[in-house]
């Protein structure tokens with residue numbers, strides 16, 4: 003039975019709204035950032051950073067035991083065990099480097115390990131990084147310690163080690179439980195092992211257990227998706243992120259292993275999307291932002307209802323007032339209106355750290371217009387609403403004047419009952435919440451060369 007508040011878009015509307023768009027983990031999106039000659043600009047930002055603003059630390063581990071065919075992450079197959087030791091050595095130096103630039107000791111509200119497969123590190127490697135973090139920063143007692151895991155490669159011993167050492171948010175990549183789909187994506191992960199892994203995690207007092215699901219994968223059918231979703235609901239994770247598979251074999255060599263003819267056609271992909279959101283809502287999950295679902299009591303759902311959700315490169319977060327300092331190859335920092343991304347390949351990353359340089363490969367300093375638009379876009383994506391007076395006051399503008407062309411461009415979306423533009427707010431309707439990226443697009447000043455050229459842009463589809 004449908005919950006009374008449940009609403010689903012029609013397939014026609016989904017088809018109409020399916021366009022290429024940034025995922026807005028940042029604004030401006032990464033393709034418009036500039037190449038960086040050195041880490042000097044980032045060093046300057048860190049040197050001026052106020053310790054009143056707590057930090058989120060992100061650690062990227064770009065190794066996996068095997069590379070899945072569908073993977074879109076920055077990672078490589080681990081060939082030798084010593085590779086992680088070499089990598090951790092550079093990360094340790096990078097922590098010291100960044101920590102020494104900050105004018106005072108900073109507080110840490112959240113630490114997130116992603117990749118790749120971060121659990122591939124040896125226990126002593128984890129401990130040495132955490133020790134270095136505590137030498138350079140003050141970690142809150144209640145800090146959120148999150149890690150992405152793969153139950154097939156993270157042993158019981160390893161997950162117990164992580165949980166014993168304070169990790170309190172565990173994310174599991176599930177994608178799909180069907181063995182045929184798993185075989186086609188090169189990731190065999192039995193339902194039994196995932197269930198056992200969840201049971202083990204639940205023995206500890208974790209704040210939340212998250213699943214990632216992907217629709218649009220090769221071999222997926224509605225029947226298989228029904229089965230996967232039933233198993234997911236039965237395992238009852240606190241949060242579920244639902245992603246659309248972006249098939250980009252010209253950019254990702256590993257995706258060339260996917261048989262194109264086994265991919266769901268657009269029609270089936272839309273049905274898979276609709277089925278997923280319907281089943282999750284029926285199971286009592288609340289839709290959060292553009293692609294997350296959470297149990298109503300989960301802090302993400304509470305933050306969504308209280309309009310204090312934020313978005314960063316790790317997804318949605320309740321840590322609204324933190325800046326992100328990131329470590330490791332390809333890692334992305336977001337500090338005081340300045341974004342930067344580290345070298346993507348390990349060799350130049352090691353080289354620059356060895357030379358005592360922050361390994362920034364590309365970056366972007368936000369101008370006044372970028373900051374205003376970032377606030378509006380993030381408010382839409384995180385909370386579904388822009389409170390005009392709040393934005394006007396914060397940036398000393400009149401929102402209706404400043405965004406006059408954009409508000410006019412919302413009119414056709416308002417006619418489809420996706421958004422409401424009244425004197426006090428721009429707000430996504432219940433139906434519009436399925437298409438937050440489409441609403442955000444209206445306020446993006448870089449699209450179509452409006453403000454500057456996009457370099458090598460290949461955005462994923464909104465559905």
Ligand code: SF4
Nearest residue numbers: 066069070073075118
């Ligand atoms: S485990 Fe995750 S990061 Fe590693 S190859 Fe598979 S999808 Fe990519």
